[in-house]
Amino acid sequence: MSTTQIVILAFAAVGLFGALAIASVALRRGSAAEPVTGSTDRRAMRRDRARRRASAEAAAPEAAPVGAGHDEGPPPIDPVTIKQDVGPEEYGVTRRQFFNRGLAGIFGLFMAQMGIFSLGFMWPRIKAGGFGSKVAAGKVDELTAQVFLPDGRVSPLFIPAAQAYLVPFQGEQAGSSFDGLPVVAGGLMALWQRCVHLGCRVPQCDSSQGFECPCHSSKYNYHGEYEGGPAPRNLDRFVVTVDDAGQLIIDTGQVIQTSRASNKTAVYPQGPSCI
Ligand code: FES
Incomplete structure (x- = not known):
């Protein structure tokens, strides 16, 4: 196998690994297999606050007429008691997870490239009948x-x-x-x-x-x-x-x-x- 063929194979392999890495991140982004807390995700926190506010407003008594007694309307509900857990499908993948997976993908690509070039370097020596044998x-x-x-x-x-x-x-x-x-x-x-x-x-x-x-x-x-x-x-x-x-x-x-x-x-x- 010539050096040109090895380089072409290396680029093809890198492209394949890149496509696999992107597909992997995209699939995991929509997966509910791994629960996430979302505690550091600002969008999630904004959504939580908006949800709590909406719940509190829905639970609050209708605007009471001036002079009306406190016993009119439904009793106030503690917003904490109606807080709902947010599923991973609502959070998706956090930014930290995305970058961690991206780094792992880049490291994997680098190692794959090293392996392919090492194989290309050794190829003439292990090929029967070539220089070195x-x-x-x-x-x-x-x-x-x-x-x-x-x-x-x-x-x-x-x-x-x-x-x-x-x-x-x-x-x-x-x-x-x-x-x-x-x-x-x-x-x-x-x-x-x-x-x-x-x-x-x-x-x-x-x-x-x-x-x-x-x-x-x-x-x-x-x-x-x-x-x-x-x-x-x-x-x-x-x-x-x-x-x-x-x-x-x-x-x-x-x-x-x-x-x-x-x-x-x-x-x-x-x-x-x-x-
Ligand atoms: S490389 Fe110097 S004389 Fe041949």
Whole structure:
């Protein structure tokens, strides 16, 4: 799954959660499941006062004519005795409840977003066959045929899934900076395209037959051995194997670092530099 797809999914999820949160607040606002006192709701208090006033006026004796006796008309009724409880459906949701639920909804959205982005961040590592795991590059004989130009010069083959250049190695590892390391299989090596200085992508240079970093001019021969510039070591490389079907497997989860080569196994430069 690409980063764009993950971002689209994240926005869709956030929109869904937002709609659910709004629906939840709206439903609870009309629900009588949770009694509320309304003691701090000014509208409710105003309604209470108006109700008490109306009850008191209804219970008060009709305006008595001047001079009439106190025994005429109904006796006064204590307004407290006729006060009615106000049901939650009359109060609805108080402002405090509304803001509490809103905050809970926002926190829930934030956590959901964090979860989705964390999953997106980890996705390439848990996806089988992607960078960070074993990558099948193809049949060794077909790959070997592509890394040589007709005139015999080397043309490193870039494998995007492994972020690596395949280069031929047909000499002896003995005495090289990667002597004894599992970095050659089927006569091929897989060099990580990332510059070991500050991480720029290092392009190949056909004319010099090497790799030359455009950022700070580090140079490597086509075996990825250090040739110049601020890079502290050779280009990093991956562990490679050949499976039973003759396929070259690049294990991008195993990076091999080697120090600057004192014994070079490739000639550099073989022509003009590219930088
Ligand atoms: S990043 Fe390549 S030389 Fe600095």
